[in-house]
Amino acid sequence: MTESTPRVAVVSGAARGIGAAIATRLAADGLAVGVLDLDESACATTVDAIKAAGGTAVALGADVSDEASVEAAINKLAEELGGPTVVINNAGITRDNLLFKMPVSDWDAVMAVHLRGAFLLTRAAQKYMVDAKWGRIVNLSSVSAQGNRGQVNYSAAKAGMQGFTKTLAFELGKFGVTANAIAPGFIVTEMTKATAERVGVEFDDFIKMNASATPVARVGYPEDIAHTASYLVSEGSGFVSGQVIYVAGGPRD
Incomplete structure (x- = not known):
């Protein structure tokens, strides 16, 4: 990679939180970045910060x-910055509820964004x-992939991201393409703040509670995930593929 021909990345769910941190870090690493989110105007803060x-x-x-x-978004990115050879599948939503209370629409919505979204974005970019x-390819999973009360849809989707990752590693490895997943633990974001509100706990107390249950005695921040993504996207990570890296402040099975 040279300054005249930077590699091009697309980061989904990059208007805020983990996605914004990853997009900003990859840009600092010298990549041109497509900042993708549901609302183009919402991406302005991330884009402006990068520029x-x-x-x-x-x-x-x-x-x-x-x-x-x-397809339209990837075509636009290819025309403006070049074809993407780095894909960060970060877009995600939560629709938490216990199984017997969960409407089918909430199951479908979570599966559509996490799994269908990762499939469509990766398929659109893989030709480049x-x-x-x-x-x-870096896919965002979660410690919830191991199961979490009230998140049967989210847990299933995040476990699915791990299987998706390993299969991509098998299929695309011969083309010089690696695929890995990052499984964050508790990260301070708007999503975890919403979870605290849902369970009726003050966010500061929620953070302290999660920090006390973490071996490194702190919670994570979006930049922690961005550092890991930076490595997995680097030239030096070429012999790492099909792996799930738990960035959770301690060991996971």
């Missing part, structure tokens, strides 16, 4: 669960990776 720091970025509005929308004989 202010001297990086290159473009805002992309797309519903990751919609095939035509994803195959042509380049180089690529990096």
